[in-house]
Amino acid sequence: MKIAFTERIDQFQKVQQCTIHSLHKDTSFLDNAKPITxxxxxxxxxxxxxxxxxxxxxxxxxxxxxxxxxxxxxxxxxxxxxxxxxxxxxxxxxxxxxxxxxxxxxxxxxxxxxxxxxxxxxxxxxxxxxxxxxxxxxxxxxxxxxxxxxxxxxxxxxxxxxxxxxxxxxxxxxxxxxxxxxxxxxxxxxxxTKTPAEIELLRAVNTGTVEAVRAMRPCLEPGLTEDQVTAILDNAMLSVGFSLFFDIVLFEENAALPHGGFVTGGKVLTYDSMVLIDVGAHYLGYSSDICRSFFIDRPSKRKSLFSHPLHQQKLDVWDIVLRAQAAARKQFKPNNTAASVDIAARDVITDAGYGELFSHRVGHGIGIKAHESPYLNKGNTHTILKAGMTFTDEPGVYITNKFGVRHEDIYLIREDGEAENLSGGEAKGPWEP
Missing domain, CATH: 3.40.350.10 (Creatinase/prolidase N-terminal domain)
Structure with missing residues (x-):
């Protein structure tokens, strides 16, 4: 038992060091963030x-x-x-x-x-x-x-x-x-309506939070618990000067509830686990709020389980949710309603057969608070979007006793053209969050 415990400690420390080392290779996301004057x-x-x-x-x-x-x-x-x-x-x-x-x-x-x-x-x-x-x-x-x-x-x-x-x-x-x-x-x-200085602070803290998740993912190994992954990510964010806000790490069926249940933290990571991380931090008074869903890397020698029906469903849902996020993003334009953003994402998920499993609004404003008005739900037809507003875009699908998937990024509505991503770019694949 002592050997096993020591091995777990060694594994945690190794993954922690790997994560922080990877994150610190490029901290340029902090370069343009200055305190509000x-x-x-x-x-x-x-x-x-x-x-x-x-x-x-x-x-x-x-x-x-x-x-x-x-x-x-x-x-x-x-x-x-x-x-x-x-x-x-x-x-x-x-x-x-x-x-x-x-x-x-x-x-x-x-x-x-x-x-x-x-x-x-x-x-x-x-x-x-x-x-x-x-x-x-x-x-x-x-x-x-x-x-x-x-x-x-x-x-x-x-x-x-x-x-x-x-x-x-x-x-x-x-x-x-x-x-x-x-x-x-x-x-x-x-x-x-955010000022240029606020936008740079939101870009810094949200991109930095995403980069911390991206730095950590390749370092993760089977055997780690949800609580250990939470601690690793928290320490990584602290290492770049962020202050901790919230960090929800959920594996498999624990992520079937969007924010987890009362008894989470002890589930063990495997190669087949769908990992959902919803995390926010503070930097110079501004908040991040991002979510990523992904798998850890398999060793090249290990036979893939891609043919397993449940694994294939995870891949399919991952892609559906990403398409829903993209549909919502396209509605981030001046003079559109807040409702239109939610409806666009909901239509994609409903058409794919998972409509009842998208159980929350698609997003909310963000600034010094992680959750600010306006709120992006299908009933909010009276709020008109304006250039300078910043929002989360976070559709999800949650399948009871199986897994959950959510993608969340931060967007700035611009006067002309598409909304600008303030969190370092969308996820590219289940192994590239």
Missing amino acids: SDEFIERRDRLAAALHASGADAFVLEPGYTFQYYGNISQTDWEPWEPEERPFLMIVEPFQKSSREIIAKTSFLAPHFEEGRVRMLGIPAREKHLDIIIWEEHWNPYKTLKDKLYPGDDERVVMVDEEMRDYIVRGLSQNGFKTVGLNAEVDAVRQ
């Missing part, structure tokens, strides 16, 4: 202000999270690494009419008095030299303090919040002189 954060808030003005809203209110990260470069973990606080720390963005043609953002913050110093040390990008911080003491009503400071008087003010805002904060605002409204399409579009 302070000027771009300010410009984002100005675009938000223009959208708020057009929407008739007095302000946009947000707390630390992905939206705060987008507009203020602060995530929830940057502010409270353990869990979200009960004391509200809010950013307030108001439209300010600088001239008859120009709307800019006036940005202020609501913070507990004892946290004022920490807020100033966060380095939030700002047009002004010093942040405008409205402080409240522990025995004060923070929402009334905010209303009295920004909008003295009895007039109700319309403030917009997004889905990340916690309910008790929305209620606090609503009970103290604010009319809260949800995110509308015009304001949501500010984040949906």
